[in-house]
Structures are given as structure tokens and as C-alpha cells.
Amino acid sequence: MKASEVFDLPLEANDEGLYQSDGSDEYVGQFNTPEQAAIAEVCINHADALADALELMIKSNWSAASEKRAGQVIAGAALAAYRGAK
Numbered sequence: 001m002k003a004s005e006v007f008d009l010p011l012e013a014n015d016e017g018l019y020q021s022d023g024s025d026e027y028v029g030q031f032n033t034p035e036q037a038a039i040a041e042v043c044i045n046h047a048d049a050l051a052d053a054l055e056l057m058i059k060s061n062w063s064a065a066s067e068k069r070a071g072q073v074i075a076g077a078a079l080a081a082y083r084g085a086k
């Protein structure tokens with residue numbers, strides 16, 4: 001599952017927690033400290049982009065066949081670990 005299927009990305013953090021930056025100002029999480037909220041903001045906003053990059057790596061045409069296969073296995077395993085096997 002993509003983070004963008006759960007949240008309207010990007011999320012933004014303030015002193016109280018995370019909220020959606022789509023104009024609704026709906027809170028999606030509260031944390032004990034502003035630092036925790038800021039770290040969660042970075043993680044959620046970047047995790048989906050990283051998964052999309054891995055997916056692109058899997059689908060791209062790399063020049064050497066052995067490099068391509070090794071890259072596909074590594075990227076596929078990372079993508080499955082993040083999004084879950086389908």
C-alpha cells in the first residue's frame with residue numbers, strides 16, 4: 001500500500017502533531033514532542049517517494065543483463081518489504 005493511499009501527501013508537522021496540508025488541517029497523528037512529529041513527517045513524506053523510485057528501478061532497462069537482474073531482485077525485495085508482497 002502506498003502512503004499516498006492513506007494520507008494526502010505531503011504531511012506537515014507542528015508542535016502538536018502531523019496534519020494534512022490539503023487545506024483541511026486534519027490531524028493524522030499526535031506525538032509527545034515537536035521533534036517526534038518532525039521526524040514522522042520526514043519519514044512518511046519520503047518513504048512513498050523511495051518506494052516509487054524502487055519500482056522505477058525494477059521496470060527500467062539497465063544495460064548489463066546481470067546488473068539488471070541483480071538490481072531487480074534487490075529493488076523488488078525492498079519494495080515488497082515496504083509495501084508488502086502482492
